[in-house]
Amino acid sequence: MSDDVLRIPIVEEQARVTKRVVDTERVTVRTRPEEKDVIVREHLSREHVDVVRVAVDREIFEVPAIRTEGDVTIVPVVEERLVVEKRLFLVEELHLHRQVERTEVAVPTTLKRTRVEVNRDAVHPQEDH
Template identity: 60%
Template structure:
């Protein structure tokens, strides 16, 4: 027999086992709420007033369209035969803009989603 001493070497291993366990349940309900509202705002309207201003002036060239404050002046021309051809300013159109603001109310429906969340703790239920 030999004088050898044998010592066994032991190795431990750990294994993790996982399992799913329900701890709570969640219920989610959605609902749509409707609310009738009245939307208020103002609309803008422009009005143009036209005044014809007689001129009957001879001009050498076509006058430019011009603006004086809120007044726009547009020349109206005609050619007349006079032994020679001359340019006459017949009239001007004076355009004056005014702006009115008119309140409007429009009924409309607004929708909103409401969410209700309900939790049920399963662990507390088992302990009872």
């Protein structure tokens, strides 16, 4: 090679991007339970049935159905009696009188729920110079 060769260096620039994590905001979440004492009110019902036996003692030809008259349910009670022939007699009826008793109850109880508070605070990153 001769000394008169001129060498020219070729230079190329390259760009490189780097990333870094920067906090921009902080979020604080707080929960706190709350309790509230309350009185729960409700009406309760109770039924009482009085049974009154009503004697009938009459001959019938078929068993009567259970029936309702007003607030009275009538349940027929029958028996077979042996006469020269067999006959059906209505012996008695049961008259069932319903009485509804209502009372109010108050039950103290505690209801719970959770309150959530969310606070956002901006973070000012340090600028690199």
